[in-house]
Amino acid sequence: MKGTPRVCNTPHTLAWRALMAQIIDGKAVAQAVREEVRDEVAAWVAAGNEPPGLATVLVGDDPASAIYVNGKQKASAEAGIRGFDHRLPHDTEHREVSKLLDELNEDPSVSGILLQLPTPPQVDGGALTERIWPSKDVDGLTPISAGLLAKGRPGLRPATPSGVMELLRRYDVSLEGAEAVVLGRSDLVGRPVSALLLAANATVTMCHSRTRNLADVCRRADVLVAAVGIPELVLGDWVKEGAVVIDVGINRTDDGLKGDVEFAGASERARLITPVPGGVGPMTIAMLLRNTMTAAKAA
Ligand code: NAP
Secondary structure, three states: OOOOOOOEOOOOOOOOEOOOOEEOOHHHHHHHHHHHHHHHHHHHHHOOOOOOEEEEEEEOOOHHHHHHHHHHHHHHHHHOOEEEEEEEOOOOOHHHHHHHHHHHHHOOOOOEEEEOOOOOOOOOHHHHHOOOOHHHOOOOOOHHHHHHHHOOOOOOOOHHHHHHHHHHHHOOOOOOOOEEEEEOOOOOOHHHHHHHHHHOOOEEEEEOOOOOOHHHHHHOOOEEEEOOOOOOOEOHHHOOOOOEEEEOOOEEEOOEEEOOEOHHHHHOOOOEEOOOOOOOOOHHHHHHHHHHHHHHHHO
């Protein structure tokens, strides 16, 4: 994924110099991961094994959730993963979903289970997520998976944070001893990204809504990961010259989809930067497929 930095000239410079960051192509990396998983599945099946199976459980008819589930099932099929697509009506009782999850836990043809969140109010999505066996927790969101990650022990890791790490790996970003600053401490992104960066021997600072002098903390970062959900919170001059900027944010605004980072300003200072869309976004499904293959092999 190495490439030539884009070079531009400004009236203020007499000489050409590399001013703009290289853009991290999340679509291309995600495609590469998906092809690798497809090849791995084919080899696994050719060796006489059952194909990995991914069960998705969607309760209700939230259109955004249906789009996510459709995308996950389509990508699974393309990778040769068997899909078990469970769609339950909006008024399904908590105990019915719970029973389905128990059946999927016991089903040997299901390698991974994903309960699409949010669930309708009568269904406690958090409690149900905890019912999923850690060995089938391809979303990496159960307390056991989170605990294994926090302790640095093997386990299934949440897909979006794994996608962030894969982008850094493919672009040869050295993390050993690097100052990494993570904005956000959610269970879904901030916390697991921080744990993964720490496991890669970065020196990690985790920021949140109560962090003082956020701009100054960000300016220390060799690697800056933003997962806040506020459009363009991170301004260009918060970015250290030569930093690597990973923008996890996906914010729908009147001006279209925006990340958590002011892209134009940040890309004048960063060495590498993810765009929104086309950066971290496509990695989530790719890493979910990889987790499903990993779960099948470990079963
Ligand atoms: P979340 O659960 O709402 O967490 C946001 C975090 O940001 C919290 O820890 C919060 O701090 C912190 N925060 C809020 N305001 C802040 C401020 N002014 N300064 C510093 N920190 C602040 O969000 P999430 O689920 O982690 O998602 C974050 C973003 O990533 C969203 O835009 C989401 O859409 C996107 N996302 C993308 C993908 C993908 O690409 N596939 C996947 C998941 C999420 P407190 O803890 O103090 O409240």
